[in-house]
Amino acid sequence: MSGERLREENEGRDARVETEGGRRDTREETEDERADRKWQDLVQEIRVTQMGVQILFGFLLTVVFTPIFQRLGQADKSIYIVTVILGSLATGALVAPVSLHRILSGRRVKPQTVMWASRLTFVGLMLLLATLTGALFLILRTATHNAVVPYLVAGVLAWYLLCWFVLPLWARTRYTANDSADDA
Numbered sequence: 001m002s003g004e005r006l007r008e009e010n011e012g013r014d015a016r017v018e019t020e021g022g023r024r025d026t027r028e029e030t031e032d033e034r035a036d037r038k039w040q041d042l043v044q045e046i047r048v049t050q051m052g053v054q055i056l057f058g059f060l061l062t063v064v065f066t067p068i069f070q071r072l073g074q075a076d077k078s079i080y081i082v083t084v085i086l087g088s089l090a091t092g093a094l095v096a097p098v099s100l101h102r103i104l105s106g107r108r109v110k111p112q113t114v115m116w117a118s119r120l121t122f123v124g125l126m127l128l129l130a131t132l133t134g135a136l137f138l139i140l141r142t143a144t145h146n147a148v149v150p151y152l153v154a155g156v157l158a159w160y161l162l163c164w165f166v167l168p169l170w171a172r173t174r175y176t177a178n179d180s181a182d183d184a
Helices: 003-010 031-063 067-071 074-104 110-144 149-175
Strands: none
Touching: 031 074, 031 110, 074 110, 110 149
16 A cells, blocks of 8 residues: 555554553544544444433422422422423433434534533433432422421432543543544
């Protein structure tokens, strides 16, 4: 293969080789190939969260039609309303990448689509975190009427934060070198 032809085939490819921390990345891909890979990764992540948030939201929507809801105090009804709104917002943010992709498909803006879909997914996760916290708080308040409920919910919230953000951020700083910001 001639040097000129090889140069043309590799033009526009990212050939990073990093050895800090024992990490070696020899993936060679164009910007479009990287966007396709990132999109596939993101779609898999969204599938998991969409199902969970939609089931939770559906459950929350039915609570208002139960007899026990009518007996709730105003504070609990307010917690419920805020939680339902958060669940609705989470559902919107986690379904939005599908709409974004559908509207922008074929427009040759996949890297930007991946970036915005990733941001929407992160917002959706934050809203899901708030929804889960609100739902747990309401359920435990209703079930136990115990002063310990806020501490239990705070403990579960801390667990979510640890699993969803602290551990991934720790792994990111521990096992990756100073990667560029394009790793959405």
